[in-house]
Amino acid sequence: MKNILIAILCSLLVGAGATVLVMRHFQAAPEAAADAAKADAAAPDDDDDDGGLTLTKEEQATAGVATAQPEPYEYKLELKAFGHVLDGSSLAAGLTDIEAARAALDASAKEYERVKMLKASDNASAKALETAEAAKRHDQSVLDAAEGKLLSTWGKALAGREDLAELAQAVLKQDAALARVDLFAGDVPPTAPLHFQVHSLTGNDTFQDAQFIGPAPTTDPQAQGAAYLVLLPAPVPPPGAALLARVTGAEAPEAGMRVPRSALVLNDGAPFVYLQTGDEGFDRRKVDLGPPIADGVFVPNGLTPKDRVVVKGAQQLLSKELSKANGG
Secondary structure, X not given: OHHHHHHHHHHHHHHHHHHHHHHHHHHHHHHHHHHHHHHHHHOOOOOOOOOOEEOOHHHHHHHOOEEEOXXXXXXXXXXXXXXXXXXXXXHHHHHHHHHHHHHHHHHHHHHHHHHHHHHHOOOOOHHHHHHHXXXXXXXXXXXXXXXXXXXXXXXXXXXXXXXXXXXXXXXXXXXXXXXXXXXXXXXXXXXOOOEEEEEEOOOOOOOXXXXXXXXXXXXXXXXXXXXXXXXEEOOOOOOOOEEEEEEEOOOOOEXXXXXXHHHOEEEOOEEEEEEXXXXXXXXXXXXXXXXXXXXXXXXXXXXXXXXXXXXXXXXXXXXXXXXXXXXX
């Protein structure tokens, strides 16, 4: 009987001990989860501001660190294009052909009316009337062909100008020049009205304004982009001269900031800049890049004029930060 009582007592003690261990386990679980959450919150996030870098004044001098405030900048869509000066003598020749055909038609139309009146009074034969009518039709077809050739060669916008004769004379006297500008394949033309600036590859690098005439009547077989005709003021390059062009439209400019290219660093394929947050503190901030611009990089958002951007030594800061993160 004593042995039975001792066995029961031992089993009760073992069960109580197991219960205490289980309770301690479940009490420790929330504490472990809380510690893990704190560790996750403290871990750095590479997708955003990623700095927290500290450099003494001496270290900054060694790395060549210099800062500057970003400049407010308004970006306007500008497409690069190429072109060439056209031979305007063919325009003048086309106008001459039209004037000659129109004069011939005017004469044959008058002759037809004269013979028609004579036929009505039995003073002309039916054959004479048919001959006069055929001559009139022939001259009309010649005029139609000359006008069609001018339209297909130069386009409706140029062929339909009221001052076309004066423009052709200015081109012949080299007081102006006609040119064709082609956009590259895939470039979406800006919205009208369009503005063109061109310069000749045989001249200096100064761009000059060109007067927009209208769409070109044909597509360049190699460029396969939108094409336009423009009028260049004097002094004009010779026919066939190659041109570079800048094309802008009526789109409103986009506001942002301009920073030097030296301010950009790449990490995992993403662009960043460093901002100085104190005398010895620096943060790395991810930025969005706009189209390339002259004398810098356009940043449409993410920076303000009050930021202090590292414009020299940014790559050294990135190297120090990555070395620090890797335990170096």
